[in-house]
Amino acid sequence: MKKYAGYMIDLDGTIYRGKEKIPAAKRFIERLQAAKIPFLFVTNNSTKAPEQVVENLAKNFDIHVTTANVYTTAMATADYISELDETKKTAYVIGELGLKQAILDRGFTFVEQDPDYVVVGLDYDVTYHKFELATLAIRNGSKFIGTNADTNLPNERGLVPGAGSLIALVECATQQKPEFIGKPEKIIMEKALKRLGVAKDQVVMVGDNYMTDIKAGINSGIDTMLVYTGVSTKEQVKKEAIQPTIQLDSLDEWNI
Structure with a gap:
């Protein structure tokens, strides 16, 4: 062994x-x-x-x-996008505090219009409006980043929707595949x-x-x-x- x-x-x-x-x-x-x-x-x-x-x-x-x-x-995503291009420091993020804080800690500014990156992770309060902003930005040229492809997340109730399920919706709406980090x-x-x-x-x-x-x-x-x-x-x-x-x-x- x-x-x-x-x-x-x-x-x-x-x-x-x-x-x-x-x-x-x-x-x-x-x-x-x-x-x-x-x-x-x-x-x-x-x-x-x-x-x-x-x-x-x-x-x-x-x-x-x-x-x-x-x-x-979230930490890996923030590390990754911060190393891609030092001149690109804006992002639109669908996600919870953990993801948003990690990205803010790396010096990014959150914007809804023309961000350098659209980052999609698990969001317990996701709305159509958030998907709409993400879709429009990606279709206008923002780089599409997905935190992870997990379609489901195990909890005490069973297998509930994971980040990958939300990312798949944006992928479908944009006809673009994200770069996954996790x-x-x-x-x-x-x-x-x-x-x-x-x-x-x-x-x-x-x-x-x-x-x-x-x-x-x-x-x-x-x-x-x-x-x-x-x-x-x-x-x-x-x-x-x-x-x-x-x-x-x-x-x-x-x-x-």
């Missing part, structure tokens, strides 16, 4: 399901902390700032980490790996969703660990040509 020097770990469906605890996940994180093994939560959920992620983990799941352990698709794309993985500071052949990507978490590892040449506590099922994964490096029913099964 391979010993890893670093772990990238999904949140939704892996560490918790909405408001529902996954007790084995807490024990898993505590084993990593006890062994002083670096880990980074790499999440496609763009709605929360790192401070909110840390607070949620502590308050609702008794998992105690710092913001240094968190890398969201898992399974390499962009977020490369930036997360840099933050973690561990060689990619010594890291494993842990998640519950084959189509995002596991494919992100596969696309980036990183080992993968699929835990069946969220989106993917064994029946679905059996049909995939490339299998996860490790498959678990529970994180309790893994020896750090």
